[in-house]
Each structure stands twice: as C-alpha cells, then as structure tokens.
Amino acid sequence: MEIQMIGTGSAFAKAFYNNNALIYAEGKTLLIDCGTTAPVALHRMGISLTEIDAILITHIHADHVGGLEELAYRYKFVHKIRPLFYIADTLVDTLWENSLKGGLEQDGILSLNEYFDVRPLREGAATELLPGLTAELLPTRHIPKKLSYSVLLNGTFFYTADMVFDGELLRRLVDERGVRTIFHDCQLQAPGVVHACLPELLTLPDDLQEKIRLMHYGDDQPEYVGRTGKMSFVEQQKRYVL
Numbered sequence: 001m002e003i004q005m006i007g008t009g010s011a012f013a014k015a016f017y018n019n020n021a022l023i024y025a026e027g028k029t030l031l032i033d034c035g036t037t038a039p040v041a042l043h044r045m046g047i048s049l050t051e052i053d054a055i056l057i058t059h060i061h062a063d064h065v066g067g068l069e070e071l072a073y074r075y076k077f078v079h080k081i082r083p084l085f086y087i088a089d090t091l092v093d094t095l096w097e098n099s100l101k102g103g104l105e106q107d108g109i110l111s112l113n114e115y116f117d118v119r120p121l122r123e124g125a126a127t128e129l130l131p132g133l134t135a136e137l138l139p140t141r142h143i144p145k146k147l148s149y150s151v152l153l154n155g156t157f158f159y160t161a162d163m164v165f166d167g168e169l170l171r172r173l174v175d176e177r178g179v180r181t182i183f184h185d186c187q188l189q190a191p192g193v194v195h196a197c198l199p200e201l202l203t204l205p206d207d208l209q210e211k212i213r214l215m216h217y218g219d220d221q222p223e224y225v226g227r228t229g230k231m232s233f234v235e236q237q238k239r240y241v242l
C-alpha cells in the first residue's frame with residue numbers, strides 16, 4: 001500500500017492544495033476526500049479521473065467535499081462511469097441534502113447514487129474497499145456536534161481526517177491495534193480548537209511521535225521545518241510506502 005497526498009494544506013492554505021490523498025493498493029486507487037482544489041491538483045499531477053477506482057469521504061467540509069460536484073459531472077457525462085463511493089452511513093443524507101443537491105439535482109437525477117455507486121460504511125466495521133485495501137471508520141472529535149471520521153487502513157495505517165488532539169486514542173491504536181504509521185492533521189499554532197495543534201502533538205512520547213507525519217498544515221509550514229520533534233511533515237505529492 002502506498003499513499004500520495006494530492007495536497008497537504010489546511011482549509012485556508014494557498015501554497016498547498018486541500019488535504020486529500022490517493023491510496024494505491026494492488027493496482028487500484030482510492031481517493032480520500034475531494035476538496036475544492038482536488039480537481040486542479042489531480043489535473044496538474046496528470047492523473048485522470050478514470051485512474052481513480054473509489055472515493056472515500058471523511059467529513060463534510062469544503063476542503064474535503066468541495067470538488068465532488070465537478071467530479072460527479074465529469075464521471076457521469078464525460079467518462080460515463082459511476083465509481084465506488086464510500087462514506088459513513090450517518091453522512092450520506094447530509095452530503096446530498098446539505099452540500100451537493102443544489103448543484104447536482106436535475107430533471108431525472110434525484111440522488112447521489114445517479115453519479116456514484118454509493119456504499120455506506122458502518123463506523124467500527126472493517127470493510128474491503130478495493131482488493132487488498134480494508135478501511136475502518138473511527139468517529140473522531142473535530143467540530144462540536146459535527147460527525148467526522150478518521151480511517152484505519154489495512155489495520156496498520158491511521159489517517160486522521162480532521163480531529164482534535166487525542167493522545168489516548170493514538171496510544172491505544174499503536175499498543176492495541178498494531179498501528180505503525182499515522183498521518184495526522186496539524187494546526188501549527190496553538191490553540192488547536194478543532195484540530196490537533198503542534199504544541200499538543202509535541203507532548204506525545206517519542207515512540208508515538210516517531211510514527212507520526214504531519215499534514216493539513218498552513219502556509220507558514222516552512223517556518224516549522226526542524227521544529228516538530230520526532231515527527232516529520234508529509235510532502236505534498238510525494239509517494240510514501242506504508
């Protein structure tokens with residue numbers, strides 16, 4: 001399994017694309033989240049939508065779902081394919097009713113299923129998304145009363161969506177679930193109100209920090225190189241073997 005972030009930026013970053021990822025496994029490709037900048041990032045990387053076999057959505061913020069209208073139209077009317085689309089069962093209706101319907105509903109097209117092969121996921125249940133690629137959604141805290149899910153891939157790789165600091169969860173995942181690598185969203189300056197912030201992540205013991213790579217950062221990221229303890233930054237568009 002390999003990962004390539006098409007972007008590593010925060011919601012407001014301008015020097016980086018939105019924090020969305022491509023996962024490569026056994027010749028197939030999964031897109032995790034599809035923010036507003038995803039279509040242009042994929043285009044500039046030379047990646048065709050036809051190379052993406054499935055999409056997984058973590059939560060409903062524009063830097064994670066804002067590119068879906070364009071993808072839906074291009075898949076349906078240009079490529080004439082309906083890719084697999086994974087999302088927590090608790091978010092399916094909200095995504096359509098509150099985010100996409102205004103743009104995508106038209107005569108004879110009344111649901112997200114017309115564009116994507118929607119496969120609702122139950123939280124906590126490991127599901128094979130593509131051959132050789134299983135995912136388990138873990139509800140993690142982000143915005144009060146707003147559902148957001150982090151993802152455990154193939155049991156060993158933990159990809160936070162957007163989440164506040166939760167050192168106990170990270171400890172349990174490593175000690176009890178065998179997680180070896182963590183890609184963690186990170187707000188570089190305190191306070192981390194809706195994300196983990198760097199000062200909080202720096203309180204983690206070295207053995208956890210060594211497993212963590214930081215993503216979802218702001219345009220000030222270059223100022224923090226060398227100031228992240230045992231953690232390191234994920235580089236946008238570089239491929240990592242997991």
Ligand SMILES: O=c1ccn([C@@H]2O[C@H](COP(=O)(O)O)[C@@H](O)[C@H]2O)c(=O)[nH]1
Nearest residue numbers: 010011061062063064143162193194195
């Ligand atoms: O209660 C809130 C809600 C949002 N924010 C800011 O907005 C962005 C939302 O985008 P994310 O993708 O979740 O980052 C968040 O980073 C905050 O900057 C907030 O401060 N408080």
Ligand SMILES: [Zn+2]
Nearest residue numbers: 011061063162
């Ligand atoms: Zn975000």
Ligand SMILES: [Zn+2]
Nearest residue numbers: 059061142162
């Ligand atoms: Zn968010």
